[in-house]
Amino acid sequence: MNEIATGMFFWLLKILGAYLALLVVLTFILSRWKKKSKQETEEISQSRQKRSKK
Incomplete structure (x- = not known):
């Protein structure tokens, strides 16, 4: 169960990083x-x- 939670956490971090990078760009x-x-x-x-001056 801990491995699944860790995998989901890193997956969410990747999505958040991509979103922030897109926002900055x-x-x-x-x-x-x-x-x-x-x-x-x-x-x-x-x-x-x-x-107009001419």
Whole structure:
């Protein structure tokens, strides 16, 4: 019985580790995407300002 409990414990740890790794990767991707989106928005507004000054 103890072997089964130990096996289940390690199985749950593996699932939890995979879930946390996925969460970290998705958070990293999302933060980079937000930065890129914000930078593109700023570039668009700057180009509009340059056009309006001309």
